Amino acid sequence: MTQHFLLSKAARTLTLAKVFRMSEDQAYETFREMRWEGGEPVCPHCGGTHVYEYRARRIFKCKACGRQFSVTSGTLFHSRKLQMRDYLAAVAIFCNGVKGTSALQLSRDLDVQYKTAFVLAHKLREVMAVEQQDRRLSGEVEIDGAYFGGYVKPSNIREERLDRRRSLNKAGTRQVVVAARERGGKLLTNVYPKESGGNNFIASRLDKGTVIYTDEAYSWRPLHKQFKGYRINHTERYVDGHITTNRVESFFSRLRRAEMGQHHSIAGPYLDNYADEMAWREDNRRLSNGEQFQRLIEYAASLGRSNQWAGYWQRQAKVENNFV
Ligand SMILES: [Zn+2]
Structure with missing residues (x-):
């Protein structure tokens, strides 16, 4: 009998365990390499490639336009609050949820607030929608x-x-x-x-x-x-x-x-x-979850900040306050 794809070795190239074995530094380097070819920073403001790096603060400054940016600036994880490793873990958990992943499960698995998990899950759905666009x-x-x-x-x-x-x-x-x-x-x-x-x-x-x-x-x-x-x-x-x-x-x-x-x-x-x-x-059920993971991270890095979900709860709070 042929083995079900989800049980095969190829489907298990990425495990959550691998992400959790990474140090925060390793997670940062992983994201950096997924975002920029060879991990070489490109200014998200002007596209400049001549950049000062402030290693301790993980901040870059563009020599051309003089503006600062981080590894997540201008990505879906713009103005991030969690550790880099948590984001990688979130993507891994989300990929692994063959029948979907609820915000409640994500909040428990990552030990983050429900609101954080809710927005994160919706941002990942936004990434997934990109493939349908054209x-x-x-x-x-x-x-x-x-x-x-x-x-x-x-x-x-x-x-x-x-x-x-x-x-x-x-x-x-x-x-x-x-x-x-x-x-x-x-x-x-x-x-x-x-x-x-x-x-x-x-x-x-x-x-x-x-x-x-x-x-x-x-x-x-x-x-x-x-x-x-x-x-x-x-x-x-x-x-x-x-x-x-x-x-x-x-x-x-x-x-x-x-x-x-x-x-x-x-x-x-x-x-x-x-x-x-x-x-x-x-559509992607035949990709190994390592490939799915890579794809989602790359989209997340290239998509730009989320218009729909960046600052979602802050806007909600404003709406609620207007009714008080
Ligand atoms: Zn620049």
């Missing part, structure tokens, strides 16, 4: 949508139970994740109030001549007008020769498992971030 799909592409959120608790009394299948009886917080998956290729995800909302987005990302596969939902009609495609009638069967959407649906089951097993609820304003995260895990 992605185009072609060949054969399966498309589907799945609803999240808007759970209506059934009444304990039978006569008072609503038919929860009727949209009239569903809560307004429901949103749909629309996903397109190239056969043998990668995923694209986005979030909309209704399934049909994703048509323009998907159409804009498919190459000419793409063949699409969907279920029989009315939502996909505009796409079928633009692209050659097939529909599978799910009330009858899930596979009809080559006509199936099982590949895109396996992504949704991964997203559901992350919701149930890790987060309990991924609905609301961050649904898009969770979808990006799980798409990244699905």
